[in-house]
Amino acid sequence: MSAELSDLYRSLTAVADGQELTHPELVRRRADRRARVRMAGTALAVALLLGGVAAGGRVAFPADGPAPLPPPADTPGPLPSGPAPRPSPSAPPSRSPTPPSPTPPHSTPSATPSAPTTGAATPPQPTSIPDRAFFALAAANQTGLESQVDGPALPVLCTARYPSDSAVVQRRGRYLAYKRPETPPEYVPAGSYRHTITIYRAGRADDALRELRQAVRGCPEQRLPDDTRTWRQRLLDSGRYGDESVLFEMRAPYPEGRGDPGEDEVRLVRAVRIDNVVTVLWEQGWEDTAAERAQVDADSRRAVAAIENWLD
Template sequence: MPVELSDLYRSLSTVADDQDPTHPELVRRYADRRARVRAAGTGLTVALLLGGVAVGGRLVLAADGPPPLPPPADTPGPTATGSVTPPSPTPSATSSSATSTPSSVTPTRTTPSGTPPAPTTGAATPRPPTSIPDRAFFVLAAANRTGMESQGEGAMLPILCGARHASDSAVVQRRGRYLAYKLAGTPAGNVPDGSYRHTITIYRPGRADDALRELRQAVRDCPDQRLPDDTRTWRQRLLTSGAYGDESVLFEMRAPYPEGMGDPGAEEVRLVRAVRIGDVVTVLWEQGWEHTAAVRSQVDADSRRAVAAIENWLD
C-alpha cells in the first residue's frame, strides 16, 4: 500500500473519531488520482527541462558564429544519382549577351590559355619622303668653310663610258649644290683646296639599291676613258668604301696632270662616294679646284657629315 494512503488512514482515524470510514474505495480512488497527477507533473517537468536544454544549445551554437551561407545562384548543386534526370541549365546573362552581339564586331583573338595576347609595341613603318629640304644637306666643319656655296643643276655622277642607269626612271626628287672647301691649316685668303658636287636623290621604295648596283657595274665596265675637251686618259676603279649608311660605293678617277702643272709623274685624283640610306642616295663627287688632287681623309670626314644630315632629316 502506498505511503500516502497509510498517512491518510491515520489522519482520518485521528481526526474523525466519531465517524466510520464506510467507503474505503473512495479514499483509495482519491489517492490513485493524486498519484497520477504527481506523475504527470513530473513528466511535464522533465519535458520542459529537455526543451530548455535544446533551446539553450541552439542559442550557444548560434553565438559561436553565423550559419553557413547558401551556395551562389550559379553554383551547381550536387548531382542526383539514380534515374532522376537533372534539370536543364538556365542560360546565363553572359551567354545571352554574347549571342546578341552584332556580327560586325570583331572577336578578340585569344591565346590557347584563354587570355588575350599582349598588344604589339613595334614602331610603325615610316612613310618614304617625297621632297628634299635644305636641312638634308650637310654643313662643312668650321675649319673647312670658305663661304662659297651655290644651289644649281648638274650631273650627279661623272661620265662613265656613256653608261645609262635604268634606276633614273624611279627618281622621285633630286636636288644638288656646289660648295668649295679648304683643308685645315690653309692660310686665310688662299684659294680653296677642293670642291664638291653634292646631290641627294629620293627613289621609289625598293629602287635605291638598284642605283648603287648599276653604279658598281658602270665602274667595272669603264676601266679607262677620255673625257670631252680633255686629251688625257682617265682610269676608274672601285675602292673599299667603308661603313657608310646602309651601303655605299667609292671609286676613284686618275689622270696625269696637264703639261706644266703638278710635280713630274704626279696624277690628278678625283673621288666619288655614293651612300644609300633607305630610299635616299647621296653622292659626294670631289671635283678639285684648278687641278688639285682629292684627299681621302677629307672626303671620308665630309661623307660622314653628309650621312648624318640625311639620317637626322629622315628621323
C-alpha cells in the same frame, strides 16, 4: 480361428469401447499447432545461425581490416547488417576522367581578339628634299663658297646608263668649296664638291648603287670630251657608310705644265644609300689639286648624318 486369438480380439474391443474418441476438428487444430511450433523452431535456429555467422565475421575481419569476399553473383545470401566495409588500400577508388576545360578557370576569354604587337611604325616615304638634308662643312673647312646646282650627280663613265633614274622622285644638288684647316683665309680653296641627294621610289635605291658598280667595272679607261688625257677608273673599299656605299676613283696624269711633275690628278666619288635616299659626294678639286681620302671620308660621314637626322 484359435481360442487365444479370439480372446485377444475380445480384449482389444473391450479396451476400445472404454476410450472416448477425439473429435476430428480437435485433431486438426493440434496438427496445425504442432506445425507452427516446428516452423518457429526452425526460424529460431536460422536466426541463431545467422547471428553466429555475423559474430564470427566480425571476429575474423575487424572493422578496419580488409572486407570479406562477397558471395558469388548466382548465390543468394543475407545482406550484412554491420557498417559498410572500407575499400582496400591496395585498390584505390576509381575516378571518372575529367574532360579538359577549354578555357583555364582563372582566365576569361575575350570576345574580340587582341591586335598583334608590332614594332615601331615605318616612317613615311619622303617626297621632297629640304635644305637641312645637306651637310655643313666643319668650321675649319668652310670657305663660304656655296651655290645650288643642277645637272648629273655622277661623272661620265663611258656610255653607262642608269635605268634607276626612271624611279627618281626628286633630286637636288649644290656646289661647295672647302679649305684645309691650316690654309689662311685669303688663299684659294683646297678642293670642291658636287653634292647631290636623290629620293628613289621604294625598293629602287639599291638598284642605283648596283648600276654604279657595274658602270665603274665596265669603264676601266676613257677619254673625256675636250681632254686629251686617258682617265682610269677603279672601285675602292668604301668602308661602312649608311646602309651601303660605293667609292671609286678617277685618275689621270696632270697636263703638261700643271700640277707636280709625275703626279696624277685624282678625283674621288662616293655614293651612299640610306633607305630610299642616295647621296653622292663627288670631289672635283680646285685649280689642279688632288682629292684627299681623309677629307672625303670625314665629309661623307657628315653627309650621312645630315640625311639620317632628316629622315628620323
